[in-house]
Each structure stands twice: as structure tokens, then as C-alpha cells.
Amino acid sequence: MDQSEKLHGHGTVGAGSRRSDAVAAELVRMIETGGLQEGERLPAERDLMQRYGVSRAAVREAIVSLANRGLIETRLGHRPIVRKPDYEIAVDKVGNLVGHLMVDRKGVWNLFETRIFMEVGLARWAAKHARRDDLEELRAALDGNREAIGNSVLFDETDAAFHAVLYQIPGNPIYPAIHKAYVEWLTQHWRSMKRGAGIDQMNYAGHEAILEAILARDPDNAEEAMRRHLVAAWEFVRSTFPSDN
């Protein structure tokens, strides 16, 4: 079966499909079936344009499309490079959209609520299934967090790191990707927030309570500690919204 000659016609399209979409689909197929390996370079635009019998514009639009989906990486003067998307990239791409959904407080709350849901579940999981080295990592992260009290920027980092350990315990690469996304999306909403010194202490205490419950292998307490911690955090995010209707 020829894969050229299939898209010919010079501007005369029977169906309502775009040429660039057809080219894009063809390229995707080639990537998925392994014709193009990870890291390999895509054929040149002038190459593809001849191979598929379409104009360069069509090829370019197809390439733009693939690039937007994260399947390839384009640099100027460079042939596009095939990038098999991992979970982080996938979540990243959607993040771009989620930004539009967080314009009002309701949108941010919806997202934050899913975070509470996730982390409550993770806390339960950790309490039930965490291995010894997971617990050690948690403790190390907590120590780092305590030492960062007072240093806002460093505290936020160690804060995120502590939560990150929880996302990593189940061993499913999707969870860390989700955590990364949460941090990116929600950070903008409290980065602008000035806070007193007591806040760090409160947050640290929250982390401590969570770890204690996990160490005690008590899912219910871990859940409750996590929920309290995050609800308190939300109160601050919430306060950054002007109209408190």
C-alpha cells in the first residue's frame, strides 16, 4: 500500500477534512508504529511535502499540530525531533487549558478540592502500604521542611517536596505528574500572597501530624490530618480572592 499519492488533488478535497489533518494523522501513525523512534528526526518539510503530495503549508500546519500535542519538538533550523510524551508532558499540556478555567474562585476551588481528594487518598495509602524507605523519605522531607521555617521560598519548596513524597509512594508515575501539575497551577494563586511567620509553623505542624498518623499506620487519622492541613491552606488561597461572595 502506498502512503504517498493518497492525498493528491490540488485544493480539491472531497470530504470536509483538512489536508494538514491527514498529514498529521499519517505522521502520528508513523510515530506510533515505531517508524519514527524517540529522539529521531522527522523528515524535512520539503521532503514530506513531496512524499505526501501536499503543499508545504499543509505540512507545516500538521507539524504545528503535532508540536502542540507534544509529540514532536521543534527548534528553528532544526528538523523536528520525535518526543514520546510521558505523563508529565501530557498533564502539562492540559495545564495550559486549566489555566483558563481558574479565572474565578469557583474554578480554583474545584481544582483545589480534587487535590484534597487526591492527597487524602494518598495519605490513607501511605498509612496502609508505605514501606520503610518511604517512611524514611517522608521523615527526611519533614526535617527539611522544619529547617526551612521562616524562609518563605525555601519553605514552599520543602513543603512541595514533602507532599511529593506522598505522590511517589504508590510507585505509579502518573501521581508525581499530577503533583507537578498541582504545584504549577495552584502556585500562581498563593505566590502573590504575603504571609506572617506563624503560617509556616502551622503548615509544618500539619505535615508533622500527617507523618505521625502514617507512622502509626492509622489511615483514618492520616486522612483527617491531611484534610485539616489542606483545608487550612485553602483558607489562605481563598483570602487572596477580592470578591468574597
Added chain:
Amino acid sequence: MDQSEKLHGHGTVGAGSRRSDAVAAELVRMIETGGLQEGERLPAERDLMQRYGVSRAAVREAIVSLANRGLIETRLGHRPIVRKPDYEIAVDKVGNLVGHLMVDRKGVWNLFETRIFMEVGLARWAAKHARRDDLEELRAALDGNREAIGNSVLFDETDAAFHAVLYQIPGNPIYPAIHKAYVEWLTQHWRSMKRGAGIDQMNYAGHEAILEAILARDPDNAEEAMRRHLVAAWEFVRSTFPSDN
């Protein structure tokens, strides 16, 4: 402040940025700031090309980009329509990437495991917070499910509907979007799966046990019932994979 004249130069770009990206960013800004309302039509390509002083190709690539992100909807011969993305579209977009990550059994398992995690949490939530009408909806969904036993396609529908109710109970629009995504992603992997009549009965029994635990306001039992149900379901998905390494 002028928003034209800002992208001029005929092929002479100082930085390594694409013209189309600049145009795309400008359009996004216009949509976000409310300059273009939901449902409104984007200016014509020939309009934008004059307004921003770029070629039509650049405008088109920008439009392709926005369309890929789900911010606009393009039809042939029609001006693009602004579509404020909702959570479903956002999750949908990422779904098309996730498809590439489910080529092997490990990828599918990772995804399925997050589903177990989600639904276990949702079962707990329902047991703790479901209101009376939520419970009635669950029972109605379960009844529909029971009546569909034996009719494979209808059973799958009512099966999904039963789980959908759980996703909808917390009242956060993100959860139903996630459920929709799960159904779309995972369905392909068991649609091809032939099954005996006993399977429906087993799955229905699972749903029944879940609902009973929820009605009894017993989160632990609800969790356990849900986990058993989904782990059993996984055994079937798993069996569809040829190489059982």
C-alpha cells in the same frame, strides 16, 4: 496601546519565536480578557493578517494551534468559534496523549490503578456524604444495571452509568470529566473482549455490594467492595494482553 504594528518586520524576527506563536498568544489574550466572548466568531483570517501585519500562513498556524488546544472550533467555510474550554474538553485533550502511553500493559495498568484510587475514594466519600437523592440515583442506576444483565452493550452502558453517579456526588464538575475520560480510554481495551454471561452477574454483584456499604454509611466496607470490584475487572482487562510477562 496598539495591538497592531507590534509584530511587523517581514521575516525578520529578532528572537527565536514564531510569528504564529505571537499571534496565537495575542488571540488567547483577547479571549481571556473577554474581548471575544464564548460562542462569538473570530475575525476572518484576512482580517487578522492585516491587523497583526503578518501573512495569512502565520495566522492560519496560530488558528490551528488554538484549535488544537480546544479554545476555538473550526469548520470549513466558517469563521472559528470561540469555545471556552470546560473540564471535559481539557481532560479530552490530554486523553489523546494518554492514548500513546497505553501501548503496553504497564501503561494501561498505571491508568487503571489511578481509576481504582479515584473510585475507592469516591466510594468512601459517598458513604460519608451522599445525600438522600444521591442514594436514590445510585439505586436507580443499580436497578437499570440489573435489568441489563445478559445484554452486553446495554450492560456496559448501565455499568458506566452506575459509576458515573459516584463521580457526580461530590458536585465537582472535574470528577465527571475524569470519568468520561476513563470510559473513553479504557473502553477500547475491553470492548474487544468476549465474555461469558457470568461476568455480568459478577459485576452486578460488585455494584450491589458497593451500594449496600454506602447505604450502610460504612466507608471501609464501601472502599473494600469497590476495590474488589475493580480488581476483578482488571483481571479481565489484563487477560486481553497477549504477552503476559
Added chain:
DNA sequence: GGTGGATTTTGGTCGGACCATATGGTACTT
């Protein structure tokens, strides 16, 4: 006032041309 065809709009495509950047080879310098 409704209806159907002609006109206008508008997206989709093409082809050729030029510019900007990255790469690699070559000739020149040291």
C-alpha cells in the same frame, strides 16, 4: 412574503520566493 439562484465572504490549498538559523566542510592562519 417566501423561495431559489447568484454574489460575497471565508476557510483550505497551492506554488514559488526569500530570510534566518544551524550544520558541516573548506581554506586560511598560526
Added chain:
DNA sequence: AAGTACCATATGGTCCGACCAAAATCCACC
């Protein structure tokens, strides 16, 4: 001989003008 500056080539990025096809609009006609 080694290093460097420079030029040719490959390749992506952009522009222009044109044409086609589908949708939208207008208008004459009934």
C-alpha cells in the same frame, strides 16, 4: 598539524498572490 574563520548547504520560518470549495448573504423573482 592544529585551530579558526568563513562560506555552502540544509532546513525551518515567513511572505505574497492566486485559486478552489463551502458557507453565508443578498436579491430578484414568483
